[in-house]
Amino acid sequence: MLQTAMVAVRDRQRLQEIVTVLLRHGLGDIADRLALRQWLSGSQAGGVHPAAEAATPPQRWRMALEQLGPTFVKLGQMLATRADLLPPEWTRELERLHAGVTPVPWDEIEPxxxxxxxxxxxTVFPGFVAEPIAAASMAQVYRAALPDGRAVVLKVRRPGLRRRIDADLRLLDQLVAMASERWPGLGRYRPRDVMANLAAALREELDFTQEGRNAEAIAAEMAQRGDVWIPAIHWAWTSERLLVMDFVEGAAPGDAAALAAIGADGPRLARHGAEAFLQMVLEGGVFHADPHPGNLFALSDGRVAFIDFGMVGRLSPRRRQQLLSLLAAIVRGDADALSAVMLEVSEGGTPDLPALAAASERFVARHAGGVHDLVQALDDFMAMVRDAQLFLPADLALLFKAIATADGMLRRLDPAIDLVATVAPPVRREMLARYSAEEIGRRGKAAAAQLYDVAGEVPQVLRLVLHHLKQGKVQAELEVKHLDRVSGAMERAATRLAIAIVAAAFILGLAPRLLTLGPAWYGVPVFGLLGLVLAVGSLVVLLWSFRRRR
Incomplete structure (x- = not known):
């Protein structure tokens, strides 16, 4: 592909790194199918790493993605949420992705x-400490203090990161296009949609001002809760590459000693954390998409603190209604409602409806005693979607993964926490609000307003249609698949018909003369006999062509 060649010239060194990593992790067949070895010299190829030789395919891909850096780690993390597309052994392995990085020295990041x-x-922060307290693939975090003594942290984007990620996205876009041509079956996994979501997520995470806005949106949603704290953003010093926010002094859920030191009540903290997360999802529509133990802290005053809002999920009002219907169907064990919601939220696929109904019945039968494990129920639901070859929207897939992550984190605080019991009251409350007289009246007014607007346009549209009918200008557009084949077949048929007509006219016109001209053989004119033989032969050829086409 010319476009691929042009991109590769611009990003040749990075492409060579990608191909080398693929070969190093036993993924040479992928490089060969995409004709990528041509970008390497003989000395660059190298052999397969011993660890990759003994690894499974999911493990090889996970190790390769980790070595390729933040763009590819993010891609793997996104794919880990797609249990509706990938089997469990793949999603479990991709969930282990982490970008092991060495901190950038301060003298490189200081300018x-x-x-x-x-x-x-x-100078700006008198209490600044140049040694990072955390280092990740995208940023490093430093302790500091404001002039008034308030403790803050500085989250600094790694130098040159945007340029590298932009190059990776350009290359990935071309590689996905090439792979889609060589493997038509990839269409089932919607690679173009995955790439679009990856690019949007990465570019949002690269902009720390967006992370600050995310934090403030969730803080506003949590404002009425006295048991949750979101660090404040200090906008005077925040920019695209630098985020300054309050420092959180607390205990991580997995640190039993720290929790004991502050006298933390694990079950109470777990309940408050779960309720806050559900409120983000069901009421605000903006939720923390990566609630792992490093992003939640127990405070000494009994509150729960959430940090790191670079990765958030967003649910539209319509999606929240669909989610409520899904959760209600799962909790109630309503197979018909479950099938209906699956069809409503899916973004592709042509399911077998009887098979889908049967799968829903099996789901209900499996959870006949009541749903006791919400995460397991959602896993079973995703398996149903995968088996039906449907495609869930990315926002729901991300939410289900976030719920599973939150469940694991909350169980560190309270191993006996029951998410089903926690989710039931807000779901019931939201469902009642959905069908309240006030809400029905509001939706009725909105529908009436839309109908009123449409009614105002009807006379004009009718006049336009009648005008075109009078002028004979009504057009219809039809899309016919394989139209080139149809037109070719029609052209061949017309040619045969024309030849047949000309031949028939020729025979009919000359037959009377041929019967009276030329020598005779046993009293039969030779020219007439030859014409008869040609006519019979032509008829046989014509009949044979029809038979062959059938």
Missing amino acids: QVEEDLGAPAA
Whole structure:
């Protein structure tokens, strides 16, 4: 592909790195199918790493993605949410993805921080410490203090990261296009949609001002809760590459000693964390999409703190209604409602309706005693979607993965927590609100307003249609698959028909003359006999062509 060649010239070094990693992890067949070895010299190829030789295919891909860096780690993390597309052994392995990184030395990152602040960090923040307290693939975090003594942290984007990610996205876009041509079956996995979601998620995470806005949106939603705390963003020093926010002094859910030191009540904290997460999902529509133990802390005053809002999910009002219907169908064990919701939310596929109904019945039978494990119920639901070859929208897939992550984190605080019991009251409350007289009246007014607007346009549309009918200008557009084949067949048929007509006219016109001209054989004119033989032969050929086409 010419476009691929042009991209590769611009990003040749990065492409060579990608191909080398693929070969190193035993994925040479992929490189060969995509004709990528041509970009390597003989010395670059290398052999397969011993760890990859003994690994399973999911493990090889996980190790390769980790080595390729943040763009590919993010791609793997997104695919880990797609239990509706990938089998469990793949999603489980991709869930283990992490980008092991070495911190960037302060003297390399200092010029960028000074450029963003307009002055040295130690001048702006008297309590600044140049040793990072955390380092990830996208950013490093430093302790500091404001002039008034308030403890804050500086989250700094790694230098040159945007340029590298942009190059990765360009290359991935071309590789996905090439793979889709060579493997038509990839269409089932909607690779173009996955790439679009990846690019949007990465570009949002790269902009720390967006993370600040996410944090403030969730803080506004949690404002009435006295048991949840969201760190404040300090916008005076925040920019695209630098985020300054309050420092959180608390205990991580997995640190039993720290929890005991502050006298934390694990079950109470777990309940508050679960309720807050459900409120984000069902009421606000903006939720923390990566609630792992490192992003939640127990505070000494009994509150729960959420941090790191670079990765959030968003649910439209319509999607929240669909989610309520799904959760209600799962909790009630309503197979018909479950099938209906699956069809409503899916974004592709042509399911076998009787098979889908049977799968819903099996789901209900499996959970006949009541849903006791919400995560397991959602896993079973995703398996149903996968078996039916449907395609869930990305926002729901991300939510289900976030619920599973939150469940694991909350169980560290309270191993006996029951998410079903926690989710039932807000679902019941939201369902009652959905069908309340006030809500029905509001939706009725909105529908009436839309009908009123449409009614105002009807006379004009009718006049336009009648005008076109009078002028004979009504057009219809039809899409016919394989139209080139149809037109070719019609052209061949017309040619045969024309030849047949000309031949018939020729025979009919000359037959009377041929019967009276030329020599005779046993009293039969030779020209007439030859004409008869040609006519019979032509008829046989014509009949044979019809038979062959059938």
